[in-house]
Amino acid sequence: MPEGHSVHRIARQFARSFTGPPVAVSSPQGRFTAGAARLDGHAIVQSRAVGKQMFLEFDHHLWLRVHLGMYGAWDFAGDIAVDPVSPGERGGRAAKVVGANEDSPWSIGAPRRTRLRMAESEQLQPEINVWPPEPIGQVRVRLLTPVAVADLRGPTVCEVQTIEEVDATIARLGPDPLVDPDGEGRFVENVRRRNVAIGQLLMDQEVVAGIGNVYRAELLFRARLDPYTPGKDLPTDVARALWRDWAYLLKLGVETGQMLTMDGLEGEDLERAKASRDDRHWVYHRTGEPCRVCGTPIAMAVMAGRNLYWCPKDQV
DNA sequence: TGGGTATGTCCAC
DNA sequence: TGGACCTACCCAT
Numbered sequence: 001m002p003e004g005h006s007v008h009r010i011a012r013q014f015a016r017s018f019t020g021p022p023v024a025v026s027s028p029q030g031r032f033t034a035g036a037a038r039l040d041g042h043a044i045v046q047s048r049a050v051g052k053q054m055f056l057e058f059d060h061h062l063w064l065r066v067h068l069g070m071y072g073a074w075d076f077a078g079d080i081a082v083d084p085v086s087p088g089e090r091g092g093r094a095a096k097v098v099g100a101n102e103d104s105p106w107s108i109g110a111p112r113r114t115r116l117r118m119a120e121s122e123q124l125q126p127e128i129n130v131w132p133p134e135p136i137g138q139v140r141v142r143l144l145t146p147v148a149v150a151d152l153r154g155p156t157v158c159e160v161q162t163i164e165e166v167d168a169t170i171a172r173l174g175p176d177p178l179v180d181p182d183g184e185g186r187f188v189e190n191v192r193r194r195n196v197a198i199g200q201l202l203m204d205q206e207v208v209a210g211i212g213n214v215y216r217a218e219l220l221f222r223a224r225l226d227p228y229t230p231g232k233d234l235p236t237d238v239a240r241a242l243w244r245d246w247a248y249l250l251k252l253g254v255e256t257g258q259m260l261t262m263d264g265l266e267g268e269d270l271e272r273a274k275a276s277r278d279d280r281h282w283v284y285h286r287t288g289e290p291c292r293v294c295g296t297p298i299a300m301a302v303m304a305g306r307n308l309y310w311c312p313k314d315q316v
Numbered sequence: 317t318g319g320g321t322a323t324g325t326c327c328a329c
Numbered sequence: 330t331g332g333a334c335c336t337a338c339c340c341a342t
Contacts, residue, residue: 002323002324003323003324006323052323052324052325067324067325068323068324068335069324069325069334069335069336070322070323070324070325070334070335070336071322071324071334071335071336071337072324072335072336073336073337137336137337138335138336138337140335153335153336153337154335154336154337155335156324156325156326156334156335157325203324205324205325212323212324213322213323213324214323215323259323284323305324305325305330305331306323306324
């Protein structure tokens, strides 16, 4: 599950591969049949991502709003961006099946634990001879062009909105560094006016959009900041530095498709971090393991309803 | 086969 | 604060 970086990548994927031709919109699962009918046959003219929310604009001024929640995923297939369709096979006739692999550019957002597995199983039959491919699993909505298909599974939100409703949704969100490059002031203000732990504020999408449980823990460690520090006690320069580090990590995540939070790594260390989902972070999901800096066991506690990880010695 | 887990959010109490 | 909801996989039994 996607924190902000994957949603931006998904929006980019739609911009690359789905804008232009009319789109057949359906709900194989049957739980979005009425909504699909309102969009069916119209072209996508724009895709946007704000925080963890994605919006697709259709040519009759209706939008599809999607929030993937904890389990949501898009599976893309067909003549999608990069190569894997050879020149002689263009047009989607021998489209490449898409795996839910975190490292694949074609499938973004599946639960991390399932990704490798799903990719492995789908790579057993990487070429499909039937177009369009059969939906896999519970597909809430399918977007199909002559050459590309996107299947949405397990979203928290999938609904049709007017532009007014889109604007209202976005207005409720805090700044997203990729949407609001000048959002630093808003972020600092949002943080410093509240007597709430910074570890809680970073998860609040009205304070800053796009941060989830992994980036929260990693940002706080990178800043060597005690998660329980009240926002109003954060010096302005510390708050500014948090925003800038988030902007940096988000950009890095969008470019690489991975949550690379130990970005100082080089060579073999970097390759190991990329390869191992469990050996990739400073503190996230490392309860009881030695801090990579000082060796103190990483602590864990529930904050804002989610497991928070931190080094009790380095983060003060 | 069934319980546990997951990068999220909302709502009732 | 706890539960509900969305889906699929992992692992122990």
